[in-house]
Amino acid sequence: MNSYKVLWIEDDADSDLYHLASPVYIEGNYHLDIASSASEAFFYLNERRYDVIIVDIRIPPGKNPDWLSRYEELQRNSNANSSRLGLELLRRIFGENGNQPSLKVSQNLSVVRYGVFTVERLEELRADLSELNLTSLKYKRKNAMMPHTALLEFIQEISRGIPNGVG
Amino acid sequence: MYSDYLSLIVEVSVTVYVFLLGLPILVNQIFLPEDLRRMSKKNYAANLISQVLALTVLLLAIILVAYPRTLFWLIPFDAGQIPGREKLITALFFAMLSLTLVFLYIHLVRSQGYRAKVVHIIKKKLIASYQRTGKLDPAYLDDMEYLGIYSKGGAETRIVIQALEELQKKLKIDSTPGPDNDALILLIEILCNSVANSTESGSRSNMIEVLAIYKDILMELKMLSTEENPLIQGNETLKIKDCTYKIALASLKKDYSDMMPRVLSVLSLIPGSSDKLFDIGLLALDKKQFQVATNVLSEMMDRDNLDGVIMNNYFGMIAHFYFSGDAARFCARRSLESNKVEVTEKALSDARNYHYNLCNFPTVDLIEKLDATDLSGG
Numbered sequence: 001m002n003s004y005k006v007l008w009i010e011d012d013a014d015s016d017l018y019h020l021a022s023p024v025y026i027e028g029n030y031h032l033d034i035a036s037s038a039s040e041a042f043f044y045l046n047e048r049r050y051d052v053i054i055v056d057i058r059i060p061p062g063k064n065p066d067w068l069s070r071y072e073e074l075q076r077n078s079n080a081n082s083s084r085l086g087l088e089l090l091r092r093i094f095g096e097n098g099n100q101p102s103l104k105v106s107q108n109l110s111v112v113r114y115g116v117f118t119v120e121r122l123e124e125l126r127a128d129l130s131e132l133n134l135t136s137l138k139y140k141r142k143n144a145m146m147p148h149t150a151l152l153e154f155i156q157e158i159s160r161g162i163p164n165g166v167g
Numbered sequence: 168m169y170s171d172y173l174s175l176i177v178e179v180s181v182t183v184y185v186f187l188l189g190l191p192i193l194v195n196q197i198f199l200p201e202d203l204r205r206m207s208k209k210n211y212a213a214n215l216i217s218q219v220l221a222l223t224v225l226l227l228a229i230i231l232v233a234y235p236r237t238l239f240w241l242i243p244f245d246a247g248q249i250p251g252r253e254k255l256i257t258a259l260f261f262a263m264l265s266l267t268l269v270f271l272y273i274h275l276v277r278s279q280g281y282r283a284k285v286v287h288i289i290k291k292k293l294i295a296s297y298q299r300t301g302k303l304d305p306a307y308l309d310d311m312e313y314l315g316i317y318s319k320g321g322a323e324t325r326i327v328i329q330a331l332e333e334l335q336k337k338l339k340i341d342s343t344p345g346p347d348n349d350a351l352i353l354l355i356e357i358l359c360n361s362v363a364n365s366t367e368s369g370s371r372s373n374m375i376e377v378l379a380i381y382k383d384i385l386m387e388l389k390m391l392s393t394e395e396n397p398l399i400q401g402n403e404t405l406k407i408k409d410c411t412y413k414i415a416l417a418s419l420k421k422d423y424s425d426m427m428p429r430v431l432s433v434l435s436l437i438p439g440s441s442d443k444l445f446d447i448g449l450l451a452l453d454k455k456q457f458q459v460a461t462n463v464l465s466e467m468m469d470r471d472n473l474d475g476v477i478m479n480n481y482f483g484m485i486a487h488f489y490f491s492g493d494a495a496r497f498c499a500r501r502s503l504e505s506n507k508v509e510v511t512e513k514a515l516s517d518a519r520n521y522h523y524n525l526c527n528f529p530t531v532d533l534i535e536k537l538d539a540t541d542l543s544g545g
Contacts, residue, residue: 003505018425025462028505031469034432043386063383
């Protein structure tokens with residue numbers, strides 16, 4: 001089978017955004033896993049290999065004590081950024097300011113496999129993404145008017161950019 | 168006149184005392200819901216004894232001051248001491264009245280949020296019993312389950328689920344080969360019963376909460392699994408599989424189809440769960456919830472190790488899709504095509520036999536009608 005394995009890190013996927021997942025399932029070329037928190041994303045990234053990884057910026061910490069304490073720490077320092085754990089996840093995957101990644105995930109660290117699908121505007125994220133050298137990361141903004149195929153189209157856009165297809 | 172006053176005080180005190188004895192029953196009847204009244208494996212009102220004791224002492228003191236000679240053969244007070252006696256008995260009486268009012272207030276306040284308090288007590292007792300013996304006290308567990316099943320769906324059930332979640336965090340998964348984690352298995356079952364077997368209409372958010380707990384347990388089991396001891400294949404996982412299936416059925420019956428990604432997400436972590444996916448898919452097709460059925464069909468093939476059982480269940484689903492209308496037939500063809508599944512007579516025959524042995528006769532009939540050559544695009 002040559003299907004793409006896709007991880008969608010999104011806490012609203014089983015409620016408001018449920019309809020976005022269906023076109024991906026029915027399309028047939030993508031096998032979708034959904035992580036609803038940073039802890040779940042951490043687990044999936046260590047457990048399985050994905051071809052495409054879609055990250056939401058605002059995600060809850062989940063039950064992992066490490067992520068919980070990081071969330072609390074961010075809350076103490078700055079309330080506005082406390083729920084931006086998707087960014088923190090990217091920081092751990094890719095490493096910040098040339099540092100080695102602190103999260104030892106078994107994923108291919110090619111930026112082309114990752115996409116950010118969030119309600120935040122790109123301008124709000126630009127500074128953080130350039131810190132991580134991820135300015136070339138694919139980005140799509142969630143909004144109330146988006147069609148149900150928005151996620152599928154975004155996955156297709158990312159998968160087209162992977163040099164050797166399914167890896 | 169003096170004697171009348173003492174008699175009056177004694178009579179009123181006795182009335183107040185009798186009223187207090189009946190107070191818990193009164194409060195229980197008026198303010199506590201039936202399930203909380205009936206749930207009685209353990210006693211959760213131990214401080215009643217101290218309250219009754221305090222008022223008994225006060226009542227005896229009042230009677231003693233009123234009738235020292237008549238009842239207790241004591242020397243009566245001198246006439247000069249009478250004003251002092253009056254003051255004393257009045258003070259005792261007001262002390263008793265005040266205490267009764269305090270106890271009444273306490274009972275009324277306790278009856279508000281009583282469920283949460285009882286759940287909290289049970290949780291603490293269960294944690295204590297687990298820390299002491301390594302097992303969960305079955306009587307407290309029964310009470311917790313009772314509360315989970317009989318509480319009204321929504322906020323009331325959520326209290327029980329949250330308590331069980333806290334309890335689950337305290338349970339240490341034994342990763343040594345051999346024995347099951349019985350406490351964990353019981354907990355998984357109670358969580359399931361609280362949302363899927365409840366007498367009240369289950370709430371969607373509670374079902375999602377329970378599935379999230381299951382997912383956490385599975386992730387932990389998976390991380391603790393080794394080649395020598397594959398915990399993820401143990402009875403804990405089996406119980407989660409059954410319970411997730413029950414929750415999925417309950418959610419489909421209530422038309423909470425948007426919960427399905429969560430259900431599939433849990434089942435995707437469980438090895439050998441294609442049978443449950445098949446059952447969920449069938450129910451979804453039966454209820455014309457094609458979105459859910461399509462998700463199930465896709466999830467079924469999302470396995471690193473596709474074995475015979477998965478393929479048999481997959482062909483069973485394909486057969487049902489194939490005969491559910493033109494669009495569903497098209498979907499079945501696309502699924503076969505995108506998954507690059509080669510349909511052979513042998514594969515269909517294996518699937519037929521598999522479903523025959525499970526008495527899935529309608530599925531057997533539908534597979535019988537499938538034409539391998541046609542499905543392979545020949």
